[in-house]
Amino acid sequence: MRPRKVILCVDDNEQALSVRKFLLETRGYRVISALSSEEALDIFRTGGIDLVLSDLLMPQMDGNELVRRMKELTPEVPMILVSGTVKAFDRASHADAFLPKGACTPLELLERIRIMSARKRGPKKTHRPYHSLEPQTAVAAIA
Numbered sequence: 001m002r003p004r005k006v007i008l009c010v011d012d013n014e015q016a017l018s019v020r021k022f023l024l025e026t027r028g029y030r031v032i033s034a035l036s037s038e039e040a041l042d043i044f045r046t047g048g049i050d051l052v053l054s055d056l057l058m059p060q061m062d063g064n065e066l067v068r069r070m071k072e073l074t075p076e077v078p079m080i081l082v083s084g085t086v087k088a089f090d091r092a093s094h095a096d097a098f099l100p101k102g103a104c105t106p107l108e109l110l111e112r113i114r115i116m117s118a119r120k121r122g123p124k125k126t127h128r129p130y131h132s133l134e135p136q137t138a139v140a141a142i143a
Contacts, residue, residue: 004030005117010040010054010066020053023106024113037061044070049077051117056083056098068094078116082109 007029011017014035021031032049034040037058044052052070056063067079071094079094084101097112104112 004028005050006030006032006048007113007117008032008034008040008043008049008052008054010034010037010052010058010063012036012055012058016055023110024053027110029113037063037066040066041069045073047074049074051113052077052079053113054079054081054095056081057085064094078119080112080116 007024009017009020009024009031010033011020012035017033017035021033024031032043034043037054037060040052040054043049052067054063054066058066063081063083067081070077070079078096080097080099081095082099082101096116099109099112
Protein backbone atom coordinates (compact mmCIF):
# COMPACT_ATOMS: atom_id res chain seq x y z
CA MET A 1 0.00 0.00 0.00
CA ARG A 2 1.34 3.43 -0.97
CA PRO A 3 1.88 5.99 1.77
CA ARG A 4 -0.81 8.66 1.84
CA LYS A 5 0.06 12.09 0.51
CA VAL A 6 0.12 14.78 3.17
CA ILE A 7 -1.72 17.99 2.35
CA LEU A 8 -1.39 21.14 4.43
CA CYS A 9 -4.71 23.06 4.26
CA VAL A 10 -4.67 26.69 5.35
CA ASP A 11 -7.74 28.90 5.82
CA ASP A 12 -8.79 31.40 8.46
CA ASN A 13 -12.40 30.22 8.02
CA GLU A 14 -12.80 27.17 10.25
CA GLN A 15 -15.91 25.91 8.44
CA ALA A 16 -14.28 26.08 4.99
CA LEU A 17 -11.22 24.35 6.41
CA SER A 18 -13.23 21.48 7.90
CA VAL A 19 -15.17 20.97 4.64
CA ARG A 20 -11.92 20.83 2.64
CA LYS A 21 -10.36 18.49 5.20
CA PHE A 22 -13.34 16.12 5.05
CA LEU A 23 -13.31 16.14 1.24
CA LEU A 24 -9.61 15.28 1.07
CA GLU A 25 -9.57 12.71 3.88
CA THR A 26 -12.44 10.77 2.32
CA ARG A 27 -10.29 10.53 -0.83
CA GLY A 28 -7.36 9.00 1.05
CA TYR A 29 -5.21 12.04 1.76
CA ARG A 30 -3.74 12.83 5.16
CA VAL A 31 -4.68 16.43 5.99
CA ILE A 32 -3.00 18.81 8.40
CA SER A 33 -5.04 21.97 9.06
CA ALA A 34 -3.88 25.45 9.98
CA LEU A 35 -6.10 28.42 10.81
CA SER A 36 -3.38 31.03 10.20
CA SER A 37 -0.42 31.58 7.92
CA GLU A 38 2.00 31.66 10.86
CA GLU A 39 0.74 28.30 12.13
CA ALA A 40 1.00 26.88 8.60
CA LEU A 41 4.57 28.11 8.23
CA ASP A 42 5.56 26.45 11.52
CA ILE A 43 3.99 23.16 10.39
CA PHE A 44 5.62 23.41 6.95
CA ARG A 45 9.07 23.91 8.48
CA THR A 46 8.83 20.50 10.18
CA GLY A 47 8.74 18.86 6.72
CA GLY A 48 6.79 15.96 5.30
CA ILE A 49 4.26 18.07 3.36
CA ASP A 50 3.46 16.87 -0.18
CA LEU A 51 1.15 19.74 -1.21
CA VAL A 52 -0.15 23.03 0.23
CA LEU A 53 -3.72 24.20 -0.35
CA SER A 54 -4.24 27.70 1.02
CA ASP A 55 -6.81 30.46 1.00
CA LEU A 56 -5.47 33.63 -0.59
CA LEU A 57 -7.17 36.30 1.52
CA MET A 58 -6.23 35.94 5.19
CA PRO A 59 -5.38 38.43 7.95
CA GLN A 60 -1.77 39.19 8.98
CA MET A 61 -0.12 37.31 6.08
CA ASP A 62 -2.02 36.55 2.87
CA GLY A 63 -1.73 33.23 1.05
CA ASN A 64 0.59 34.61 -1.62
CA GLU A 65 3.15 35.75 0.96
CA LEU A 66 2.79 32.42 2.76
CA VAL A 67 3.48 30.53 -0.48
CA ARG A 68 6.45 32.79 -1.27
CA ARG A 69 8.02 32.00 2.11
CA MET A 70 7.33 28.28 1.78
CA LYS A 71 8.83 28.21 -1.73
CA GLU A 72 12.02 29.74 -0.31
CA LEU A 73 12.23 26.77 2.07
CA THR A 74 11.12 23.95 -0.24
CA PRO A 75 10.48 25.02 -3.85
CA GLU A 76 9.53 21.55 -5.13
CA VAL A 77 6.35 21.29 -3.01
CA PRO A 78 3.31 22.15 -5.18
CA MET A 79 1.12 24.93 -3.83
CA ILE A 80 -2.44 25.88 -4.75
CA LEU A 81 -4.17 29.11 -3.76
CA VAL A 82 -7.95 29.42 -3.65
CA SER A 83 -10.00 32.57 -3.33
CA GLY A 84 -13.60 33.65 -3.58
CA THR A 85 -12.47 36.86 -5.25
CA VAL A 86 -11.45 36.34 -8.86
CA LYS A 87 -9.86 39.80 -8.85
CA ALA A 88 -7.42 38.44 -6.28
CA PHE A 89 -5.92 36.20 -8.98
CA ASP A 90 -3.37 38.94 -9.71
CA ARG A 91 -2.11 38.57 -6.15
CA ALA A 92 -1.62 34.79 -6.48
CA SER A 93 1.65 35.08 -8.37
CA HIS A 94 3.80 32.72 -6.28
CA ALA A 95 1.56 29.65 -6.31
CA ASP A 96 1.67 26.81 -8.83
CA ALA A 97 -2.09 27.06 -9.39
CA PHE A 98 -5.00 29.35 -8.56
CA LEU A 99 -8.56 28.08 -8.18
CA PRO A 100 -11.52 30.42 -7.69
CA LYS A 101 -13.82 29.27 -4.86
CA GLY A 102 -17.28 28.47 -6.13
CA ALA A 103 -16.20 28.50 -9.78
CA CYS A 104 -14.56 25.09 -9.61
CA THR A 105 -16.28 21.92 -8.44
CA PRO A 106 -14.91 19.69 -5.68
CA LEU A 107 -14.07 17.14 -8.39
CA GLU A 108 -12.00 19.72 -10.27
CA LEU A 109 -10.19 20.58 -7.04
CA LEU A 110 -9.49 16.90 -6.33
CA GLU A 111 -8.25 16.31 -9.88
CA ARG A 112 -5.88 19.29 -9.69
CA ILE A 113 -4.56 18.05 -6.33
CA ARG A 114 -4.14 14.51 -7.67
CA ILE A 115 -2.15 15.69 -10.69
CA MET A 116 0.00 18.13 -8.76
CA SER A 117 0.80 15.75 -5.91
CA ALA A 118 1.62 12.94 -8.34
CA ARG A 119 4.23 15.05 -10.06
CA LYS A 120 5.73 16.63 -6.96
CA ARG A 121 8.57 18.48 -8.56
CA GLY A 122 12.10 17.73 -7.58
CA PRO A 123 15.41 18.12 -9.31
CA LYS A 124 15.05 17.07 -12.92
CA LYS A 125 17.05 14.05 -13.94
CA THR A 126 19.02 14.65 -17.07
CA HIS A 127 18.58 11.90 -19.62
CA ARG A 128 20.50 11.80 -22.81
CA PRO A 129 18.39 10.48 -25.69
CA TYR A 130 19.50 7.12 -27.05
CA HIS A 131 20.34 8.64 -30.42
CA SER A 132 22.94 10.95 -28.84
CA LEU A 133 24.80 8.06 -27.18
CA GLU A 134 27.70 6.24 -28.77
CA PRO A 135 26.47 3.16 -30.71
CA GLN A 136 27.90 0.63 -28.19
CA THR A 137 26.53 2.62 -25.22
CA ALA A 138 23.10 2.87 -26.84
CA VAL A 139 22.90 -0.92 -27.24
CA ALA A 140 23.95 -1.38 -23.59
CA ALA A 141 21.39 1.20 -22.47
CA ILE A 142 18.60 -0.56 -24.34
CA ALA A 143 19.58 -4.06 -23.15
